[in-house]
Amino acid sequence: GEDVEQSLFLSVREGDSSVINCTYTDSSSTYLYWYKQEPGAGLQLLTYIFSNMDMKQDQRLTVLLNKKDKHLSLRIADTQTGDSAIYFCAESMMTGFQKLVFGTGTRLLVSP
Amino acid sequence: DGGITQSPKYLFRKEGQNVTLSCEQNLNHDAMYWYRQDPGQGLRLIYYSQIVNDFQKGDIAEGYSVSREKKESFPLTVTSAQKNPTAFYLCASSIGSNTGELFFGEGSRLTVL
Numbered sequence: 001g002e003d004v005e006q007s008l009f010l011s012v013r014e015g016d017s018s019v020i021n022c023t024y025t026d027s028s029s030t031y032l033y034w035y036k037q038e039p040g041a042g043l044q045l046l047t048y049i050f051s052n053m054d055m056k057q058d059q060r061l062t063v064l065l066n067k068k069d070k071h072l073s074l075r076i077a078d079t080q081t082g083d084s085a086i087y088f089c090a091e092s093m094m095t096g097f098q099k100l101v102f103g104t105g106t107r108l109l110v111s112p
Numbered sequence: 113d114g115g116i117t118q119s120p121k122y123l124f125r126k127e128g129q130n131v132t133l134s135c136e137q138n139l140n141h142d143a144m145y146w147y148r149q150d151p152g153q154g155l156r157l158i159y160y161s162q163i164v165n166d167f168q169k170g171d172i173a174e175g176y177s178v179s180r181e182k183k184e185s186f187p188l189t190v191t192s193a194q195k196n197p198t199a200f201y202l203c204a205s206s207i208g209s210n211t212g213e214l215f216f217g218e219g220s221r222l223t224v225l
Contacts, residue, residue, distance in 0.1 A: 008152060033213070042116075042202055042216030043155075088154065100214060102147075102154035 004091055004103035011109045018076040020106045022089035025070065029091040032065060033100065034074045037086040046074070046087075076108075084110045114139045118203050118217035125190075125197070125224050133188045133220045135203035141215070142208055144186035148172060149200040149219075158201075161186055190222060198224045 004024045012018045024032065030051050035043040049056045049063045049072075056063045062075040072089055086105040093099045116137045125131045137144065143162050147155040157170030161180040175194025180186055186205075190197045200221050204214040 004154065040219070040221075042118075042204075042218050043214070044216070045213040048213070099157065099160075100155075104152060104154045 004089060004101050006087075006089060006103040006106045008104060009107050009109070011111065012079050014079060014081055014110055014112050016079055018079045018083070018108055018110075020074045020076075020087050020089075020108065022072040022074075022103050023070055024072065024089070024091045024101075024103075026091055026093055026101075027067070027070065029093060031092045032063075032072050033090040033092070034061075034063065035088045035090060035102075037088065037105070039085075043088060079108075079110050081110045081112060084108055116203055116205055116215055116217035118201075118220050121218065121220060123220060123222045125222060127224055128192045130189055130191050131222065133190070133201055133203075133222070135186045135188065135217060136184055137186075137203075137205045137215075137217075138184060139205055139207075139215060140183070141205035142183070143206045144180065145204040145206075145214065146170075146176070146178065146186070146188045147202045147204065149202060155202065158188065197222055 006022045033048040034046045036046050037043045047058050060077045064073045086107050088105045089103045090100040119134045145160045146158040149155050156172050158176050159178040161167035164183050167178050167180050177189045200219050202219045203217040206214050
């Protein structure tokens with residue numbers, strides 16, 4: 001079945017690291033994505049990881065993938081107040097077209 | 113600048129009325145999508161279109177209809193048959209239907225009075 005789960009809320013202080021976790025169900029997913037949604041806006045792609053990778057780093061962002069446990073995480077280093085947003089993980093499922101199954105989203109609140 | 117434009121940003125509807133949400137893209141993308149977002153839930157796929165004049169139902173198509181007469185445009189009609197239409201609606205596009213990232217519009221918030 002299709003089910004991507006995330007915790008709903010995370011609160012950190014400015015300058016700390018944030019770790020947002022996600023579990024997914026489809027072991028055949030080819031790509032896993034992290035999207036960011038700012039208040040009242042659409043989603044923007046932050047980063048993605050191919051399923052044969054364990055880790056991907058992109059500036060302050062580090063994505064870790066544990067295929068055995070179907071666990072994906074996003075670490076944001078030196079979190080800033082501008083990072084406050086909802087973060088969605090998504091898995092791609094090839095069903096004749098690229099269907100993205102999104103998680104429930106984690107609301108990150110960064111306090112000064 | 114290339115992008116996706118959704119309108120209106122806010123819309124109020126009385127029960128029993130149909131409303132149409134506009135989605136226009138100038139990215140020359142083949143594939144377009146409509147998602148619905150409810151608080152505390154992930155995005156759910158309503159309809160998608162891989163090419164002009166073709167579209168398929170997503171996971172929650174009941175009470176919705178779409179058309180794809182032009183590559184740039186993918187309007188969504190929320191009909192009176194949709195039992196719980198109050199939500200945030202997001203339109204997206206991608207270069208192809210089997211690769212790449214989704215580009216999202218800013219969303220349309222529909223409230224049924």
